[in-house]
Amino acid sequence: MLITKANGEQEEFDDNKLKQSLKRSGAEKRVADYITEHVVSELKDGMSTEQIYSHAFDLLKKEEQDPAAARYSLKRAVLDLGPSGFSFEDFVSEIYREKGYKVMTGTMVDGKCASHEVDILAHSKDHTFAGEIKFHNKLGFKTGLRVALYVFARFDDLRNNRDNHEEDYKIDDGFLITNTKFTKNAEKYAKCVGLSLTGWNYPEKGGLQDLIEETSLHPITCLTSLSNEEKKKLLDNKLVLCRSIKGNHKVLLKHGISPDRAQNIIKEASVLCQPGTGV
Amino acid sequence: MLITKANGEQEEFDDNKLKQSLKRSGAEKRVADYITEHVVSELKDGMSTEQIYSHAFDLLKKEEQDPAAARYSLKRAVLDLGPSGFSFEDFVSEIYREKGYKVMTGTMVDGKCASHEVDILAHSKDHTFAGEIKFHNKLGFKTGLRVALYVFARFDDLRNNRDNHEEDYKIDDGFLITNTKFTKNAEKYAKCVGLSLTGWNYPEKGGLQDLIEETSLHPITCLTSLSNEEKKKLLDNKLVLCRSIKGNHKVLLKHGISPDRAQNIIKEASVLCQPGTGV
Structure with a gap:
């Protein structure tokens, strides 16, 4: 068939x-x-x-029970973060903060040859990376070679200016982070030049799905107990993560959700956002 | 004002x-x-x-007389080559053939890390370059840093595989060729990494306008004596250059143009397409 x-x-x-x-x-x-x-x-x-x-x-x-369905729909939930890509950038930043990085977004950093806007600049004690964040709201889309090429060229230019920067800006690695898969060509190129790719189920260990599970940062768009309008309203108010509503009846009531439903939503969020429950 | x-x-x-x-x-x-x-x-x-x-x-x-007006409209004539970009690629190829290069288009060439489709691969006795051709059909559009970044990364990957190629494919230079201008950032970056940019009036000497004048390869879209429909018809039939119709009544008659008008059109083409008449 x-x-x-x-x-x-x-x-x-x-x-x-x-x-x-x-x-x-x-x-x-x-x-x-x-x-x-x-x-x-x-x-x-x-x-x-x-x-x-x-x-x-x-x-x-x-x-x-709802959490299994919610987990099953994780890929779709990330897609639902919105076509503006704004929330996805926030979301990725949260993941790296959770992993112990200090994170800045939309920072201008001087390379050797040009100034670049770096979507996410993440710095920890022993690792600093510049990440380009690509959001696509279409299932089946794959991020291709051309994007990998320009992200690498940008990172290379930043790295070539490493010595002129303060510690937080001394970039060791380049990352291309997306909610899609990659074309084989993009994967091959990135591996060969040393550009890190993080996408849907890529790499096999440590892809976006794993990062979400590992940090328990499920987006609220996972929750089956919320209607689409409610999700949109919460996202518009920067409530992106299950975590932000987990212990927080007040914020739900504030956005016009009834006490009864709020209790159900919080129940679903609590079961879902537990580390290592394992997609 | x-x-x-x-x-x-x-x-x-x-x-x-x-x-x-x-x-x-x-x-x-x-x-x-x-x-x-x-x-x-x-x-x-x-x-x-x-x-x-x-x-x-x-x-x-x-x-x-018409040629002055035709020459004045050269930028627009190049825009009129069509939104598919196909004719513009042909057009650029012709320019480099005229300058003594052997030209291939749409060739796959192996870089060190990936295979790349090279829009134009031009080889002369002492110079081989890989060019990316970007056509834009909007006045005022500028080709920016991101394009320069990926074109450079592609060229760099090709150059890193230089030793594994036969003579015709041993790429010395990377070119980004467009009918638009460039952003200041793209110009600065390209100069610094050593990527050649050819655009409208860029560089000051040797931009696209100069190349057209130097090789007398005015596109037929320059001719004020042709109607828009006639231009489209000729382009569709791969008649892109004034040169191809200059001494060629037959081809015009074949496309339904009256003998009288054909004579006028050929007159305009002959005056226009003379080297060094100098825009």
């Missing part, structure tokens, strides 16, 4: 892949088996991964 | 600039003076350079 991927390509449907992905979200084996079987029985040739995903997600929501 | 540039910025109107530009197009001093005076008398605050240019161009068409 051929299904259609988000980038328009077709591939053979693999029920094992679906099952694994459900299990990684915390679904019990029994539930994952049942959902996969159900989805397979209704599979039609040419169906999109989007449709299959939605279907499995709906079933998971019915079967399991 | 403040006028509005194509990029939206305002600047003081400079009648000397207009006069010089008319003269560079081959207008006699008397005519340039008269046109400038006329344009100034009808100048209104906030008028766009586009409007002022059109006005002067119309007057020049009335006053002078």
